[in-house]
Amino acid sequence: MSVTIGVVVPVYRVERYVAGCIASIGAQTLAPDRVILVDDRGGDASMQRALAAAKAAGLPVETLTQPENRGLSAARNAGLARLDTDLVWFCDSDDTVEPEFLQAMRDALLAADAQLAMCRTARVDEAGATLSIDEDAFDRATMSGAELARRLLLSEARGYACNKLFRRELLGDAPFPEGHVYEDVAPMLRIALATERVALVDAPLYRYLINENVHLPMLRSAHPRPLRSGRPCRAAAGGCRRLRGRRGGGLALGAPPLPLRRGDLPGGQHGAAGQAGRRQGTGRGGCRIRGACPDPMVGTPPAVARRRASAGDRRRRPDRQSVAVRPDPALALTVPDTPDG
Incomplete structure (x- = not known):
């Protein structure tokens, strides 16, 4: 057959x-x-x-x-x-x-x-x-x-x-x-x-x-096809490599909730990556394309967020509302450490 x-x-x-x-x-x-x-x-x-x-x-x-x-x-x-x-x-x-x-x-x-x-x-x-x-x-x-x-x-x-x-x-x-x-x-x-x-x-x-001309307009559509080119941004939560390769790579799977800031993407899905991105030298918010990174896992590391919460983050702009984004439970996977088969 x-x-x-x-x-x-x-x-x-x-x-x-x-x-x-x-x-x-x-x-x-x-x-x-x-x-x-x-x-x-x-x-x-x-x-x-x-x-x-x-x-x-x-x-x-x-x-x-x-x-x-x-x-x-x-x-x-x-x-x-x-x-x-x-x-x-x-x-x-x-x-x-x-x-x-x-x-x-x-x-x-x-x-x-x-x-x-x-x-x-x-x-x-x-x-x-x-x-x-x-x-x-x-x-x-x-x-x-x-x-x-x-x-x-x-x-x-x-x-x-x-x-x-x-x-x-x-x-x-x-x-x-x-x-x-x-x-x-x-x-x-x-x-x-x-x-x-x-x-x-x-x-x-x-x-x-590799189509250099479609990535930003396509962010407004329901197809997550865009962002096929550009410099990689390595912010918190494992490093966003969305701008180097459309799919795969760099996600902090099963990570704890990450405090993100609303306002950069259409619909306020995800914002600047915070101080960790600055330490990586990737520019304001951790992304080399400001406001264009669709990686929902990028955000301030939990330890930094806890310190800010306890001391009071006076640098926070009043017009940027903090939200907590919890990764999809389906992503919390355990990969067995086995030799190649």
Whole structure:
């Protein structure tokens, strides 16, 4: 019995790029069995261009339209609910892949009897030139799920979903948390810890577009897609690396409540990182892009907060209201310290 592959492509305001994404899926040496295009109500011509590209590539696709714009996680979950294939790939609609992506990933997964396969990621510009490779070269064909989780926590592996091929049963019904930035981090950790074996493909087969012009406007949308470039900011709570890599890295998982200050992001979600950020030399509030860091874990260290509370922080501006943000309990994971499998 042949192994079937399904692809979920959320589509949201990518009319300049989506045709290239769909064309690269249609050019695979191993054709997917099902492709779900999820229209997340971006209000532009993205879906029309995606369908035109699919027709030109001879790629049969199914469409699903969200009732309203609900974000990347909800779009992925909705597309996943439509699939009954053995394997699942989530492709971001402004990225592309090499023609052998699905063939190499499927073959590696089956050869290793693994639950997921992962390849390296090339960062490319709009002209298609390779800027960098995210991951170091893989020195083995497999690793254990516990080792992958350890590397994710240490930012030695990327928490992207898009450069991985999953067995369907590993994902469950709705693996991606809705309404969160870093939408891949928690599910990738849970999946890694539930995985016995990960197949590794050393080639950088996933081509991740670096778009220098979209990050700040996109913060106002429901898609936490932005902030693909810039200098890293290493504030409290483990260091925000959101500006170097879109997903993964630097979160203080399971940390105690962190006092943050309201006012920098739209809707007052999260503010300046406080004195710890200044000590790191990252500028006011700890972020090199003021008011643009969406990392909900960044904040004043608890010890500093307690000292301020006891002595009275007279430096606090009266128009900035303190709030306590408690990390998602789902992120409080324990990674076993086991040798690589």
